[in-house]
């Protein structure tokens with residue numbers, strides 16, 4: 001386990017200086033458009049967490065903390081608290097996402113060299129429920145003057161078109177991945193696990209370096225009910241919220257159980273009904289919901305777990321979905337309730353992306369999946385000074401290669417139970433690759 005900061009807390013010569021001011025000149029707040037926020041982003045290292053035009057975009061790096069190992073979440077959180085302890089903050093808006101903010105992305109597996117990162121940006125622009133704000137985070141001896149958007153936003157450079165994209169096999173070819181799924185089913189039948197989530201990657205090579213903003217804009221428009229994110233080269237639009245923690249209330253959107261859409265609305269209504277009654281999918285879903293409910297329980301005075309899932313309609317697939325909620329309480333002996341990142345650490349990996357039981361499923365994934373998931377299926381999101389924040393599961397996502405941004409690794413996985421069928425899972429994984437293929441494409445039908 002190791003922690004590295006580009007500006008370690010004890011070596012930061014000056015405290016963080018954080019100013020949040022209201023912003024009036026950002027689009028029509030009554031009908032938020034994701035472009036209003038995303039259009040502000042520069043090409044270099046854009047940070048984003050947006051949904052239906054609300055959320056946060058950020059750029060610049062005042063501090064970066066890289067972590068590895070099983071303690072990666074706790075290490076990141078410790079450094080964040082150390083830095084905050086000395087921060088000079090004036091927050092004139094006082095909403096979730098105002099004041100100091102850090103974005104993070106963490107590896108799925110404790111043993112992955114991808115580890116994790118939190119980035120404290122230099123500039124954040126946020127919007128929520130018709131209110132918009134600007135935060136600057138610098139370091140210095142005293143409070144800086146109130147920032148103005150015009151001073152911190154560069155000239156708008158439209159997202160760069162990646163050009164033609166060629167797709168090739170990732171670590172495991174599609175054919176061989178069917179065998180991986182078959183091995184997973186054998187392990188379930190042998191009683192090693194009840195459910196395992198198996199994933200694959202696909203390598204994309206674009207004609208030009210991939211500008212994350214190109215993907216973000218396409219994803220935010222096409223997948224408005226998802227959380228469109230960009231943190232340290234990890235880009236995607238996830239439908240699955242690992243945890244949101246806000247003023248003592250915690251929410252998790254659990255997905256598991258999937259059916260592909262046909263493109264025909266009537267047929268899809270019929271498919272939604274099939275999904276809602278499919279015992280195989282309901283079983284997969286139940287494992288995922290129980291894992292979240294059990295992980296939240298020690299931190300909550302009460303939880304609400306829906307009896308039956310609803311069907312979430314996305315352009316590419318339909319999912320069984322449950323919104324689990326809870327009221328946070330301080331665990332015995334602790335003064336405060338845990339931060340959103342600690343909750344994410346406690347929840348991760350849920351059975352929606354790992355399996356049941358967790359340890360055996362993770363071992364099975366290590367043994368048969370044949371790739372390092374890196375930050376795919378790990379927590380991605382942001383948190384603030386009070387620990388509140390939002391962490392999604394990095395699904396429907398891709399990693400832009402930092403050494404060669406023409407290269408992008410796309411990921412997709414599927415929950416496997418005893419009744420699963422390898423060719424059907426392969427087809428489901430293809431459907432889950434559609435959002436990122438679309439994101440790298442060039443016109444509406446490109447996917």
Ligand SMILES: C=C(O[C@@H]1C=C(C(=O)O)C=C[C@H]1O)C(=O)O
Nearest residue numbers: 255256257258352412413414415
């Ligand atoms: C693993 C992924 O998705 C997860 C698996 C699902 C399933 O198997 O039905 C559904 C949603 C996600 O929890 C992915 O998109 O890569």
